[in-house]
Amino acid sequence: SLASHTLYENADPYLIREPSGMLNTQNARYQKLSERKTRVEGSVFRPDRYTLKLEGATCTGFQTVAIGGVRDPYIIARVDSWLAEMKVFFAERLKELTGKTLGKEVRLDISQYGKNAVMGELEKSSAQIPNEIGLLFCVTAPEQALANDVARFITHTASHWPIPEWDGFISGIAFPFSPPEIDRGPVYRFVLNHVLIPESPLSAFRFEMENI
Incomplete structure (x- = not known):
């Protein structure tokens, strides 16, 4: 189930884009330790610029x-x-x-x-x-x-x-x-699975301040 999770809503199961970088699972190794435990080794996370994941229907x-x-x-x-x-x-x-x-x-x-x-x-x-x-x-x-x-x-x-x-x-x-x-x-x-590159982490969001 761990290996199959890399297929979930990812265009490439070996290069998984996350908000702050890319997870490379090409050299990942999965070792069964027990009926409920699995050790995963070999994945590499490469930091990159901040992004936002957009999903839509x-x-x-x-x-x-x-x-x-x-x-x-x-x-x-x-x-x-x-x-x-x-x-x-x-x-x-x-x-x-x-x-x-x-x-x-x-x-x-x-x-x-x-x-x-x-x-x-x-x-x-x-x-x-x-x-x-x-x-x-x-x-x-x-x-x-x-x-x-x-x-x-x-x-x-x-x-x-x-x-x-x-x-x-x-x-x-x-x-x-x-x-x-x-x-x-x-x-x-489901129609949208996109990565947005914002100018800053908060630039894509609107804020309104009200004094009460």
Whole structure:
């Protein structure tokens, strides 16, 4: 975990810029002393002029989510193609009803918890067939009202999406809440990781003095 921490919010894990210099970890050695102790040697700190680290985020839209579970073994056996078919239909209907493009103005993410939601394509045990899968539907749109409307349409349609093994009107997703849609409000993403070189340590900050 010590070595991996050099990857956290750093452009280069070997040259880590800090407010007063650069930490060089190219020759760092990590020695395990016990289950809870590690000795790190070989890192070199090279002092430099004073800097400030700037971080920032921007609003990417408004989000509505829904959580549901699938237990039907026929659906689970074909869950990837089942969800892929849905997405194609959702994209077509979204364009017809709102003029928006799925994947651009409106984003839909469907995570399969119990299958590969955490690791995605890197999941090594993806060949194992689970007994049930938790589905997280996540809709992100420019406005909250649009995210709500799209999510409402998606949850209703998805819950009754057919499979060849069943005839007629089916209900393939169990939602724990009614209505299943949950507003998350505005959502943000990390967009700024920058180093500022000020004229002095305090020149970038505004001070106001008031006598009381």
